[in-house]
Amino acid sequence: MTNFSMAVLTVQNITKKFPRVKALDNVSFEVPQGSVFGILGPNGSGKTTLLGIIMDVLKASEGQYLWNGEAGNAQQRRKVGTLLETPNFYHYLSAEKNLEIAAAIKGYPKDDIERVLKIVNLYERKDSSFSTFSLGMKQRLAIASTLLGNPSTLVFDEPTNGLDPAGIAEIRRLIKNLSEQGKTIIMASHILDEVEKVCSHVAILQKGVLKTSGTVSEVLANNEEDEQIIEISAANLDQLRELVTTFPGVNKISGNNGVLQIYCKNEITPESINRQCYSQNIILSHLSVRRKNLETRFLEITDENKPVL
Amino acid sequence: MWRLFKIEWMKIKSYVAFKFLFGGFLVLFILAFWTTAQQFMKQFSGKSIEEVVLKNLVGSPFVFPKVWQSAAWMGGLFFIIIGMLFIILIANEFQYKTHRQNIIDGWDRMDFIKAKLSVLLFFLLTSTALVFVSGLLIGLIYTPSGELGNIFEGSIYILYFMLMALVYLLVAFFTAIIIKRTGLSIVVYFGLVFVIDNLLWASLTLKGSQIGYFLPLESVDSLIPNPFTPKMLMKREVPDWSLIAAAVVYSILFLYTLRKHFKKIDL
Numbered sequence: 001m002t003n004f005s006m007a008v009l010t011v012q013n014i015t016k017k018f019p020r021v022k023a024l025d026n027v028s029f030e031v032p033q034g035s036v037f038g039i040l041g042p043n044g045s046g047k048t049t050l051l052g053i054i055m056d057v058l059k060a061s062e063g064q065y066l067w068n069g070e071a072g073n074a075q076q077r078r079k080v081g082t083l084l085e086t087p088n089f090y091h092y093l094s095a096e097k098n099l100e101i102a103a104a105i106k107g108y109p110k111d112d113i114e115r116v117l118k119i120v121n122l123y124e125r126k127d128s129s130f131s132t133f134s135l136g137m138k139q140r141l142a143i144a145s146t147l148l149g150n151p152s153t154l155v156f157d158e159p160t161n162g163l164d165p166a167g168i169a170e171i172r173r174l175i176k177n178l179s180e181q182g183k184t185i186i187m188a189s190h191i192l193d194e195v196e197k198v199c200s201h202v203a204i205l206q207k208g209v210l211k212t213s214g215t216v217s218e219v220l221a222n223n224e225e226d227e228q229i230i231e232i233s234a235a236n237l238d239q240l241r242e243l244v245t246t247f248p249g250v251n252k253i254s255g256n257n258g259v260l261q262i263y264c265k266n267e268i269t270p271e272s273i274n275r276q277c278y279s280q281n282i283i284l285s286h287l288s289v290r291r292k293n294l295e296t297r298f299l300e301i302t303d304e305n306k307p308v309l
Numbered sequence: 310m311w312r313l314f315k316i317e318w319m320k321i322k323s324y325v326a327f328k329f330l331f332g333g334f335l336v337l338f339i340l341a342f343w344t345t346a347q348q349f350m351k352q353f354s355g356k357s358i359e360e361v362v363l364k365n366l367v368g369s370p371f372v373f374p375k376v377w378q379s380a381a382w383m384g385g386l387f388f389i390i391i392g393m394l395f396i397i398l399i400a401n402e403f404q405y406k407t408h409r410q411n412i413i414d415g416w417d418r419m420d421f422i423k424a425k426l427s428v429l430l431f432f433l434l435t436s437t438a439l440v441f442v443s444g445l446l447i448g449l450i451y452t453p454s455g456e457l458g459n460i461f462e463g464s465i466y467i468l469y470f471m472l473m474a475l476v477y478l479l480v481a482f483f484t485a486i487i488i489k490r491t492g493l494s495i496v497v498y499f500g501l502v503f504v505i506d507n508l509l510w511a512s513l514t515l516k517g518s519q520i521g522y523f524l525p526l527e528s529v530d531s532l533i534p535n536p537f538t539p540k541m542l543m544k545r546e547v548p549d550w551s552l553i554a555a556a557v558v559y560s561i562l563f564l565y566t567l568r569k570h571f572k573k574i575d576l
Contacts, residue, residue, distance in 0.1 A: 056418065057409045057576040078415030088410035092324055104316045105414040145414075 007069070008033050008153050008184045009054065014063035016049055022208055023049040026063070029203050029213045031186055036179045038199035038216075039188040040298065046208040047188035048085050051157050055082055067153075078106045081146030082155040087138040091131040095122055095141050098130055099148065108149040116144040119174065135162035143171065154178060156187045160194060172198055196294040206302045220297050227251060229296075230262045230270060233286035234277070243280055247273070259286060313420060314427035321398060321428070330394040334436070338387045339443060342380065346371040346447050370536040372456070373448045374463030379536040380444030381470035384436060388474055389502060391432050392481040393495055399425055399485035400494045409576050422571055429478045437471045466533060469549075472556050473529035477502075479563040480526065486567060502526060519547050528555040 009031040016024040024046045031037045039047050052058035054065045056072060067076040089098040099113045117123040120140040125133070133141065139162045146154055159175070160168040175198050179185055189195050195202055196216065203213035212219055234240040241260060244253060249265035262273075270287055277284055321327045350371060370379040402408040402421075411421055444467065448460060481498055488494040506526045513521030522531045522545055531545055532552050 052575075055409075055413045057412055059573060059575060074412075074415050074417040074420065077413060082413045084409065084413055086406065088406040090320055090324075090407060091405060093320075097319065097323070101316060101319050102410070102414050104319065105411055105416055107415070 006033050007031060008067070009186065010066040010069070011050070011054070012064050012066070014050070014053060014060045014065065016046070016053060016058065016208075017061045024053075024060075024208045027205070027208070027210045028063075029210060031184060032201065033184055034179075034182055035201045036175065036185045036187065036199045038195035038202040039186065039205060040190070040192065040195050040202055040294075041188075041205035042190055042302070044207075045190075045205040047190075047205055048157055049208075050205070051082075051084055051155060051186075051188055055084060055155070057084070078149075079151050080153045080155060081148065081151040083139075083142045083146050083159060084155070084157050087142035089130045089138070089141065092129055094127050094129050095133070095144075096126040098141070099145055102145045103148050106149055112148055112150070116147040119147060120144040121170075136164060136167050139163055140167070143174070151183075153184045154186070156185065158189055159187060160189075160191070168194075192295045192298055202294070204298060204301055211301045216294070219301075220294060227263055228266050228268075229290040230264060230268070230273060231259050231286065231288045231290055232262065232273065232277075232284055233259045234282050234284050236282070240277070240282055240284075243277065243282060244273075247276065261290075310423060310427050310430075313424040314431065317424050317428050324398075326397055327394065330390055330397075334387055334390040334394075335439060337390070338384060338439065341387070342383045342443050342447065345383070346379075346451060350451050368536075371447055371451045373452045373458070373460050375536060376448040376451070377444050377463045377466040378533060380440050380447065381466040381473075381533045382536055384440040384443075384470050385473055385530070385533055388436065388477055389499075391436060391474070392477045392498060392502070395429065395432060395478055395481045396485045396494045396498055397491055398428060399482060400489060400491040403485075403489035404491055412576065418572055418576075419568070422568060425482060429475075429482065432478060433471060433474050436474055437467060440470050441467045469529070469532040469553075472553065473533060475560055476525060476529045476556050479560055479567075483563055483567060486571060506530075514544060519545070522547050522552060523555045525556075525559045528552045528559065532556075 007030040011027055011029050014024055014027045015022070027046075027050065039050065041047050049058060053060045054067075054072060055077060056074075065072055067080070070076060090101070093101075095117065096113060099116070100110055103110055103113060113126075114123065117126055120143050122137065122140055122144060125137065130138065130141070139159075143156070143159060146156070156175070160171050163171060172194070175185055175187070179198075179200075187195070187199065199216055201214065202216050202219050204211040204219070232240065232244070237255065237258060237260065241253060241255065244250060244260065244262055247264070247268070249268050250262055251265075252263040254261045254263075262268075270289055274284060274287060368375050370376065402411075408421055411424075412418060416424070441464075444464070445460070452460075480501065484498045484501070485494045488497055506524055509524055510521040510527045513524075521527060529552070532549060534543060534545075
């Protein structure tokens with residue numbers, strides 16, 4: 001358990017039932033201060049529902065949440081910059097007027113609008129009405145709105161949605177930048193790569209159930225199995241496979257595109273594999289150790305046929 | 310409340326539908342009231358037998374004190390425009406999910422309701438002021454100077470207008486919050502105002518019952534009878550105070566239910 005006072009957000013046993021589906025089932029976790037906390041899950045796993053509940057636009061069926069140790073309320077929300085689901089703005093008002101409304105609700109002066117519009121490169125379009133914006137521009141305006149008043153906590157729901165590759169890189173840089181300033185960032189995403197690249201912590205949701213949560217390295221590490229992946233290749237792949245199967249400590253071999261992936265104990269080193277193959281007259285054309293990435297972990301964790309951890 | 314209204318004003322002041330419909334209400338009401346008064350006074354200035362008979366039947370709708378009733382009644386005719394505008398302003402928030410954003414940005418759920426009530430108040434005060442000033446001016450123009458007594462006699466109808474506007478706006482508020490879709494809310498609102506309310510009233514009243522006058526919209530409608538309908542054709546026997554009481558009870562009920570509903574729903 002992390003120190004209670006350090007948690008920016010505490011989610012306790014939250015369950016959300018919709019008429020036909022249980023969108024969240026007894027979900028609990030804590031978001032430590034200063035972390036970039038990724039909520040990862042496929043579409044429909046309950047990410048947005050969870051964020052909706054902690055922002056009071058949805059009501060939990062059971063459970064509660066605390067912001068900085070206090071039951072959530074309007075005052076708390078003013079200090080959190082949030083982008084939930086889609087950019088929601090008055091379509092007939094300009095970017096600037098829309099941000100004036102957001103600033104007025106949050107209780108901040110208008111002075112900050114120029115700064116946040118410049119961060120997302122929309123300052124030149126500040127007088128254009130929201131309805132004329134492209135999806136990417138709408139998304140950027142929504143991100144600008146979250147930055148109003150320079151809040152210490154930010155909540156982003158699929159922040160790179162609708163952005164082109166350059167825009168995606170830009171937003172990731174922005175998130176890294178914000179994190180370096182010591183801000184706490186809570187980010188929902190279905191893009192594994194995105195979470196792995198920017199997050200320090202991750203919670204994995206599947207069908208409303210929290211599968212695991214912790215630091216990214218904790219989640220990546222598979223403590224019970226101490227497993228790693230070594231990739232090898234040789235001219236005669238069948239012969240190689242036959243040989244490797246006899247090695248002690250090899251759990252599983254899978255192969256694609258002329259490369260064998262050996263799931264094996266951490267004791268097995270690339271050198272030992274190389275030496276044993278060489279002694280059997282098999283010359284390796286490829287040898288590499290692959291760190292398990294979040295994608296493999298995610299697929300393992302969300303594989304329903306397999307018990308988790 | 311003032312702080313909330315300032316934010317609402319930022320939302321609506323440059324909204325085309327707001328300018329068009331609010332302006333439309335002002336212009337249509339003023340034009341209709343003024344031209345009707347002008348035409349009526351021109352036609353009934355004659356001394357023919359029919360005119361005298363008619364005049365005795367309906368009285369003088371544009372002369373003090375009856376001009377207050379006429380102003381209030383005419384205001385009611387056009388007030389449906391404001392009801393529709395109010396629905397658009399609320400349902401748009403749902404349609405574009407800006408109601409969620411307002412709350413995410415730091416409004417309490419009740420702040421949203423209070424903000425909309427501040428707009429309701431704005432419509433209530435501006436339209437009542439308009440009806441009051443119009444009644445006063447037309448009365449001053451057409452009342453023979455020798456007959457100018459206490460000009461504010463009968464101005465209770467202005468307060469009745471205000472009560473009517475309140476109930477119509479609360480019904481609009483309620484419809485928009487429940488239905489959440491702009492187009493459908495308007496259709497349902499018009500259905501309530503023009504069809505359901507009238508059918509229920511007619512079926513009850515034709516049976517000889519007075520209950521029809523206590524329907525939510527009918528209670529306030531009946532407070533301001535049509536100034537051109539001769540008194541002998543009026544079927545209402547229940548006193549004004551009972552209708553006022555009904556309207557107040559309805560208003561409280563609407564507000565209470567709205568508040569309770571909005572506190573617990575998923576937005």
